[in-house]
Structures are given as C-alpha cells and as structure tokens.
Amino acid sequence: xVSAPDTETVWHILAKVPDPxxxxxxxxxxxxxxxxxxxxxxxxxxxxxxYSGCPATRFINTAIEEAxxxxxxxxxxxxxxxxxxxxxxxxxxxxxxxxxAYGIAPPTPGAGPERCPRxxxxxxxxxxxxxSTPCKAQWRCEDCLEPFDYFKCI
Amino acid sequence: xxxxxxxxxxxxxxxxxxxxxxxxxWCGHAPxxxxxxxxxxxxxxxxxxxxxxxxxxxEIEGKGRDADALAFRRDAWEMRSVLLVEQPNGDFGxxxxxxxxxxxxxxxxxxxxxxxxxxxIAAIARKARKEVAxxxxxxxxxxVGLGDGTEESHARMQAALDRLYPYVGxxxxxxxxxxxxxxxxxAPLPSSLRPDYDxxxxxxxxxxxxxxxxxxxxxxxxxxGSRHSEHLGHILAEMQWLQxxxxxxxx
Ligand SMILES: [Zn+2]
Numbered sequence: 001x002v003s004a005p006d007t008e009t010v011w012h013i014l015a016k017v018p019d020p021x022x023x024x025x026x027x028x029x030x031x032x033x034x035x036x037x038x039x040x041x042x043x044x045x046x047x048x049x050x051y052s053g054c055p056a057t058r059f060i061n062t063a064i065e066e067a068x069x070x071x072x073x074x075x076x077x078x079x080x081x082x083x084x085x086x087x088x089x090x091x092x093x094x095x096x097x098x099x100x101a102y103g104i105a106p107p108t109p110g111a112g113p114e115r116c117p118r119x120x121x122x123x124x125x126x127x128x129x130x131x132s133t134p135c136k137a138q139w140r141c142e143d144c145l146e147p148f149d150y151f152k153c154i
Numbered sequence: 155x156x157x158x159x160x161x162x163x164x165x166x167x168x169x170x171x172x173x174x175x176x177x178x179x180w181c182g183h184a185p186x187x188x189x190x191x192x193x194x195x196x197x198x199x200x201x202x203x204x205x206x207x208x209x210x211x212x213e214i215e216g217k218g219r220d221a222d223a224l225a226f227r228r229d230a231w232e233m234r235s236v237l238l239v240e241q242p243n244g245d246f247g248x249x250x251x252x253x254x255x256x257x258x259x260x261x262x263x264x265x266x267x268x269x270x271x272x273x274x275i276a277a278i279a280r281k282a283r284k285e286v287a288x289x290x291x292x293x294x295x296x297x298v299g300l301g302d303g304t305e306e307s308h309a310r311m312q313a314a315l316d317r318l319y320p321y322v323g324x325x326x327x328x329x330x331x332x333x334x335x336x337x338x339x340x341a342p343l344p345s346s347l348r349p350d351y352d353x354x355x356x357x358x359x360x361x362x363x364x365x366x367x368x369x370x371x372x373x374x375x376x377x378x379g380s381r382h383s384e385h386l387g388h389i390l391a392e393m394q395w396l397q398x399x400x401x402x403x404x405x
Pocket of ligand 1: 007028116117118120141142143144145146
C-alpha cells in the first residue's frame with residue numbers, strides 16, 4: 001500500500017493539468033481549484049466554474065479525475081462551489097504571462113487589453129464583446145493588424 | 155416541500171431557459187459572425203444559469219427530478235417563464251430589444267437576490283450577476299447604437315420597443331408567492347424593482363432617441379402558467395422532442 005500523497009503534492013499534480021480550452025495554462029493557474037483536502041481515504045477537490053454555462057466544466061472534472069487516478073489516488077470527490085464566484089483576479093501571475101505568450105491578452109481591470117500580445121502596440125480596437133469561448137472577447141491590433149483574443153475581466 | 159421557493163426557482167430558471175433557447179435560434183443566422191458568436195455565448199450563459207436554477211428547484215422539490223427532467227418533461231402550462239421571453243426573435247433589432255428589456259430587469263433582480271436569506275439563491279445570484287452585467291452592457295449598447303443610428307434602424311428599434319413594451323409589466327406583477335418570499339427575506343417583491351427599472355429605461359431610450367410608450371397596460375399569464383401564448387408550445391416542441399420521443403436518451 002502506497003501512502004497517500006499530501007495535499008501539497010496534489011496541488012503540484014493539478015498544476016500540470018491543462019485547461020481544456022486554453023491548454024497553455026493549467027487549472028491551478030486559472031484559479032478554479034478552490035480547495036484540496038483529505039477526508040479519511042477520500043480526496044475532496046473543490047472546483048468553481050468560470051461561467052455557469054461553460055461547456056468545458058465536465059471535461060475539467062474528468063481531467064482532474066484522470067490526473068489524480070494516474071497518481072494512484074482512488075477515492076476522489078469533486079465538489080462544485082459557486083460562492084464566492086470565480087473572478088479573473090484569481091488567475092495567477094504565471095498564468096497571465098503564459099496567456100500572453102500564447103497570444104491571448106490577459107484580463108485587465110480597465111475597459112480592455114493593455115497591449116497587443118504579438119507586437120506590444122497599445123493602439124487597439126474591439127471587434128466583439130464575445131469570442132470563441134465564454135471567457136474571451138475579440139480585439140484587433142491597429143499596428144500589426146492582427147486580430148487576437150482578450151481574456152474578459154470578470 | 156417549500157412550494158413558494160420551488161415556484162420561484164422555476165420562474166427564474168424558466169425565464170433563462172426559454173430566452174436561452176430563443177437566442178440560440180440565431181446560431182448560424184446572425185448578420186455578422188461576431189454577432190453570431192455574441193448571441194450564442196449569451197444563450198450559453200442563460201442555459202448555464204438555467205441548470206443552476208432548475209437544479210435547485212429539483213433539490214427543493216425532492217422528488218428526484220433534476221434540471222434536465224424539469225426542462226424537458228414539463229408541458230406549457232407547467233412553465234413559469236414570463237411572456238416576454240417567448241416572443242419571437244423578429245429581426246436582429248427586435249431580438250436585442252427583447253434582450254435589453256430582460257437584461258435590465260434581470261440585473262436588478264439578481265442584485266437584490268445577492269442579499270437573499272436563502273444562501274443557495276444568493277450563491278446563484280452572485281454567479282449569474284457577473285454574466286448578466288456583461289449581457290446588459292452589450293444589449294444596452296446595441297439598443298442605443300441602432301436606435302440612434304440610421305433612419306431604417308431607428309424605425310425598426312422603435313417598432314420593436316412598441317411591440318415588446320406591453321410584455322414588460324408582467325416582470326413586476328406581485329402575487330401570493332412573491333409576498334410570501336418577500337416576507338421571508340428570500341426575494342424582493344417584483345413591484346419594488348420597477349422604479350429603478352423605469353429610471354434605467356428612461357435613460358437608455360433617451361440616449362437611443364426612442365420614445366417609451368405611455369400606455370403601461372401589460373399582458374400577463376406567463377409566470378403563473380395560466381396563459382402562455384402559442385409561441386411557447388412551438389419552442390417546447392422543438393426543445394423537448396428528443397427526450398419525449400426517446401425518454402432518458404443520453405449520448
Ligand atoms: Zn499588434
């Protein structure tokens with residue numbers, strides 16, 4: 001019998017599970033894993049949805065289970081927690097850097113992205129308030145003329 | 155069973171269910187791709203909120219019905235959505251006008267529900283409110299842009315407002331269920347939201363150069379299920395046929 005990994009190890013495992021829609025960042029970077037705790041033999045992982053209708057939610061739960069099972073954890077309970085609601089403030093610093101490197105402008109409290117993730121220009125125009133997934137909006141750079149995704153700030 | 159609480163969750167969830175389905179009818183038909191995506195995303199948020207409200211309704215009822223069972227196995231007279239949300243899409247302007255009239259109400263309702271004495275309702279409200287703030291920003295902006303746009307877009311938006319305004323009053327009509335919930339601090343009396351709604355509408359329509367109809371008479375019969383229009387039956391037929399034809403089908 002292998003001893004159960006401690007919660008710190010579990011966090012490390014989850015930090016390697018990519019978000020199914022934006023694989024450049026992990027579920028931990030995204031800030032949706034709210035808690036990890038052992039209740040006897042059972043590991044309880046508390047997850048909060050990004051958007052209530054996000055179709056990735058089910059895939060995310062499956063991805064968490066798969067990663068934990070691969071690490072030898074057998075009894076897993078995934079709990080969904082609505083409150084406090086997820087906010088883009090919970091995206092980690094590393095996550096924000098990875099988003100930008102991937103070509104998605106990270107969320108900023110102002111009215112839109114800080115700069116073009118490709119050329120760094122600040123001359124930007126909004127194309128649409130919504131984008132290819134519930135968490136993104138479409139913007140365009142007026143200098144390099146490329147369209148890009150902006151991670152909506154909520 | 156807490157009948158009033160159950161009814162309230164159905165009212166909230168059926169509004170988002172029917173509007174979400176209506177808006178999704180645009181998928182692949184919007185005037186430009188960005189608007190298509192925006193409409194589909196709005197519909198997705200609304201259906202997500204439906205899962206939360208109807209999921210809670212099923213929990214309160216305690217008879218083993220989940221959100222899917224409530225969405226796909228109830229008939230028109232059991233639906234508690236307001237008449238506004240079952241109105242046909244019409245043109246793009248009419249769809250966005252309906253969206254704005256609903257979003258403005260939903261934003262005020264959810265803000266009040268964040269303080270609900272029932273923690274499960276407060277939790278859903280806190281989650282949904284962020285999404286609705288985003289919907290409202292877009293629908294309001296579009297109403298203003300098209301209202302104060304070309305002669306053609308202005309005329310269409312005025313026609314949409316004239317057509318839909320007689321369905322607004324139902325959102326603010328109180329009944330015994332509302333009074334019971336207000337007394338318990340669970341939900342506000344719908345009528346108590348009207349002054350803020352009127353103020354917001356007046357400001358938006360002034361900016362959009364549209365005139366609000368003076369007549370405040372309103373259709374009713376959606377939120378108590380007594381007089382849904384013919385439109386709802388058509389929506390349900392399309393939405394429910396698979397679960398009706400192949401009960402418990404999964405894939
Ligand atoms: Zn650029």
